[in-house]
Amino acid sequence: MTDRLDSTDFLPYGCHDITEADIECVVDVLKNQNITQGIIVPEFEAAISRYVRSRYCLVTTNATSSLHLACLALNVSKGDLVWTSPTTFVASANCARYCGAEVDFVDIDLTTGLMCLDKLEAKLELASKNSSLPDVVIPVHLAGTSVDMRRLHQLSLRFNFSIIEDASHAIGGSFEDSKVGSCKFSDISVFSFHPVKIITTGEGGAITTNRKDLYQKMLSLRSHGITKQVHEFAYQKPGNWYYEQQLLGFNYRLTDIQAALGLSQLRRLDDIIIERQKLRQNYIDLLSNVPVRYNQVPDNVASSNHLFIIQLIDSMERSLAHVFDQMRYFNIGVQQHYVPCHLHPYYRNLGFEVGDFPVAEKYSQISMSVPIYPGLTINDQNRVVHTLMDIVNN
Template structure:
């Protein structure tokens, strides 16, 4: 690596002066945690994606957990998700005492394969082990085939939670991801490298007012202060009731202020990511690799630019990855297949269970992609790729 050249991470938050002002305004206000800004952020997200309810929490992991609980997932039930995702997409079921299984991916998009899902559902129906919940993962900002998944949900009787941690600002068939047209609940992440950030934070959207109320209760210890919902007469105006076993999953006003400020630039941020991705499409055309495809009905928010090497050899994958890191290109793998993590192998999963996902994990690399990345930086990434691929 040339010491004069900066290290290029695969992702980076973008903070403006207006973001900083939004946070400092909260610091100067009477409320740092549970004030007026969280509801404003929730309303802003709900209006943006065209959904009735949005519930802000401290992480997308928390949102997945309370979404599963709100849908009644528990011991003896099954949740299915993609093996190419962050472990939280599967762990949320284990938090509820439920079982986890996976559905293999489409090799061209990295998304859950609808054909594989249908075949697995047909087999599960015969054995009486149908899932209660399926969690399609919108990898890299591209929506899964939600209309087809919704059709299967009605046919086989499962609920759908969209893990849209990568996909705030994306569209499917012209509608914003998060509208819940084809799901019961959709979950977003606002981690620093995501499309917009709260530093840490998450959000669940839903059209169902009962699910919304259940998740709202669960994020704050299962407590309500609404005396109209009390089970016992209130002894005084100080009263609240814990009606469920909930959690401290609340988002703070400080986090919400940053998220609300960034939400105002969401379309601009997504457009910049799409522009940068189109630059990669042109620059990478002659190298022995391909970018993940984006389905025709999807306008991706391009959280990640993932390439797949044409050489399937695992040693080649590692040498390319390490060579790029040595040249100052902060590549990453999103993701190693979840079912091969030690925890899940102890549950009985093994190599060979999901071969398409395993192939993906052996030759996928995420390139730098974030607003503020310059075309000269992208040319440097491509030169580095050409260098290590020819070594």
Template sequence: MSFIPYGRQDISEADIQAVVDVLRSDFLTQGPAVPAFEQAVSDYCGVQHAVTVNSATSALHIACLALGVGKGDVVWTSPITFVASANCALYCGASIDFVDINPRSYNLSVEQLQIKLEHARQQNRLPKVVIPVHLCGQPCEMERIHQLSQEFGFKIIEDASHAIGGKYQNEPIGSCRYSDITIFSFHPVKIITTAEGGIAVTNHAELAEKMALLRSHGITRDPAQMTHESDGAWYYQQIDLGFNYRMTDMQAALGLSQMQRLDTFVQRRHELAQRYNELLAHLPLTLPWQHPDSYSGLHLYVIRLQPDAIKLTHREVFDALRQQGIGVNLHYIPVHTQPYYQAMGFESGDFPESERYYQEAISLPMFSGMTDEQQEIVCSTLTKILQA
């Protein structure tokens, strides 16, 4: 049996040609493809500014810096995410804390957020930034989170690494209606890819300008940003401490080509999710719940085992699927249980809903190029394992 991965890129001949065209051009690093890709994402999301970078991690980092996150500040996010959603605060010298998840959506719980905010206000320890993570592509309850930001005075970065092509309240995720900055990832297993890469989108010109400066060493050639008059055409100034986070024209060209199929990719993911819902309905599983206000990008399809209804352990089911060539994964290990974070004082038991999720969750294969036959193999294999 051939291996079925949990996710993979979908590269067309047009995608390949777009990259080849760049290789034959005068620009390999930052040329015309980068602003063209930024404009395509901006137009799609209905947002005013976009800044490409070499990864979503880099985008999270410069987004935090653009919002002034630094030593003495606190950033909050979900424990059920990739570590980058939390690490970005630490890169800035800030502290990190977590808000437990909603048991149905697996996203950051608005109810828990409000309770934690009220407690933090009493301690004069409110977060500077909250980073809601749109797990699996389903957006968080952004309107309610935004309302809390108005009351408690924090900024919002949407970690939409899983979510490009989705919608919230019938608006594209990334419109930044309820946030300051939104981040997308273009890693190969994501909905579209630039091989590696990310983007930060915002409706605030000053935030976009700051992030564009930070992605390229803090260097500018813009006379309006310089501290004194230029010495000549060769002249540039470093006016901030930035990084080498630029996206190449080759990556941007691939992304620009992929954008043309984004809606098709997401539509196919929804077809696969609906088939999973039907094919797995008879099994002792909790299937993904979709919020009525959302249209998920469906980067992931996560099932949860019902431990009391099956004979095997979580690990035994996972290992059995892998042994049968089904490339399942687990998204994610709660960040606060990682050794690095436990050395900071976090403990197992701090966020019980997240830990309960981790003990039951399995990500089944989900990618736009997945065939019906491959999906049927996944479902029949899982059925045999659970009914053995």
């Protein structure tokens, strides 16, 4: 059996990668007159737009605030209905609840962990007959792998709903010939820059869209609903000091310090994605004799490989808790992605129950993420797989 190592040899499931160039960029901003609401945030936003080929981008405090702004921009409110995946972090559903809307879920495909579009279409057809169609659908690009956005867009045209892509895991990924975040098949896309994500700003998020009206509304809501633009004023300007709060907004602004780190990291995003692709392929090769399967990536998708999620199979399906605890015991930072949203107490109190979304529930009972991040070595990956094999065999 594998020997337990010192805690200093702990391998997290995800980890930020900060270079000297990143540090220099942050230090340079600290020497500027403005370390927030300066020139770096617009530079970062423009760079993201160029990368994903969207018309507009705004950065925010985190992906949760980005999702909230996206819902507000689409006028989600009390009486509206938003559907998302149950296999996601709770923010994908909470954003609709912040706006007073009702939430429902669409079960997943076990092979990918993504929202199952066959189940979505069937649910939409039933909802059409019951006059209970969603106003917004939020697909989640789990582990960096895009949902089939072309098909989802076709369904949105047929059933008249808006689309917010929760691409928190997926910057750098692609669907067909378009970067995730291009909004070719959606109204809005949202990214996360949390430290375990593909690139980081410490905490932070971004929103992309091709619609000017949505962009302008989110821009205002990001900063208290205040405008300083003379042509937007409702009342005559008494002096150059004047500004107006026109909406009930929030302080969801990113600092220039954070934007400098993000801008530096964005410059090497393609290299990060290449490294993550290699790490994924290493795992696939190493796991060939271990009784697990891993999330599949469709042929028309280039995943950012934010996570590498494995599923226990055969008799091991009943042993996730044991395998999980043993991997942690041997300093391998496995993680579950995720506890199904509808099974959290908050959502159970809204009426959801065990059995509502059986594939998502099964997925959570047999799957876990293993370490994947830039700087993870082949020796580290061998250690992960050999430890897993020893636990499974014993």
